């Protein structure tokens with residue numbers, strides 16, 4: 001019996017946390033999908049949609065008749081650029097610590113099409129989203145009051161996404177949020193100890209091993225990390241040592257767009273449904289300092305476990321003790337590797353029972 005066949009825990013080099021893995025519980029044969037493919041379609045334009053071109057938004061603003069990407073400041077932003085100079089009243093007790101937080105929240109529409117997610121927008125349109133992420137990251141990051149730019153996307157109702165229109169968000173904050181701060185410390189410690197980049201070392205190991213690689217192109221690799229928590233969690237990593245998205249050259253930006261589209265197609269094909277996830281980009285803080293230990297990367301955290309309707313919940317033991325999974329990272333990577341890169345809705349027989 002291999003070590004991997006027994007319950008064991010794996011160390012996340014990026015965060016310094018552990019995940020419990022119980023592979024023996026997946027000995028039962030894979031319960032393939034029981035449901036029919038999800039062939040529901042949306043209109044290309046929805047006059048009720050607050051993200052569609054030309055429509056009014058809840059706050060009263062009206063969207064331009066945009067033909068490509070479109071970005072606006074969130075009408076209900078969780079952060080404001082100007083904040084109280086003083087921390088909230090905490091009757092000065094040392095156990096009650098609070099401090100002001102300020103920032104800017106932006107909403108990015110990937111395309112005027114209400115119905116096409118990244119998986120079906122194609123790499124050319126996805127490249128325009130990457131370009132806009134880079135522009136926003138530079139303009140927000142260059143502000144004296146912004147220390148970190150968090151690019152992310154909630155996809156699907158399962159992830160609380162309020163609108164199917166393909167879109168993402170950027171929250172830029174004065175301080176570096178907890179998770180990027182933890183990854184910053186781990187990458188810094190690795191470089192201080194070994195003189196090398198943690199993710200350069202990790203990616204070359206994974207490319208040599210192959211068992212957790214999903215696919216690669218010239219500039220990026222998509223993989224299920226050895227320490228994955230969510231069943232089909234993946235990362236997209238640049239092969240070059242790039243600290244943030246602005247460091248990409250045009251070819252690398254196009255390759256990132258290619259990698260995101262290919263991963264999205266594989267995800268949607270897994271259970272023949274629009275695969276929900278939260279995606280985020282971790283990159284170097286934007287404080288203007290040099291961050292040689294930083295290697296930017298994308299995380300995908302998808303909740304689905306066995307089918308369109310069977311999802312993983314992080315509750316109970318996972319809230320009180322630590323994350324736990326049955327499906328191993330290697331098995332998840334194999335399932336994603338075997339997915340075709342033509343979207344199930346674009347397959348020839350898609351029209352028959354549409």
Ligand SMILES: O=C1CCN([C@@H]2O[C@H](COP(=O)(O)O)[C@@H](O)[C@H]2O)C(=O)N1
Nearest residue numbers: 050057058059074075076154161162163
């Ligand atoms: O008219 C609107 C409605 C939604 N929004 C904003 O769009 C954002 C979309 O959120 P989701 O990505 O979670 O669906 C959400 O943060 C919400 O505040 C506007 O800025 N204007």
Ligand SMILES: [Zn+2]
Nearest residue numbers: 049052114165
């Ligand atoms: Zn729309």
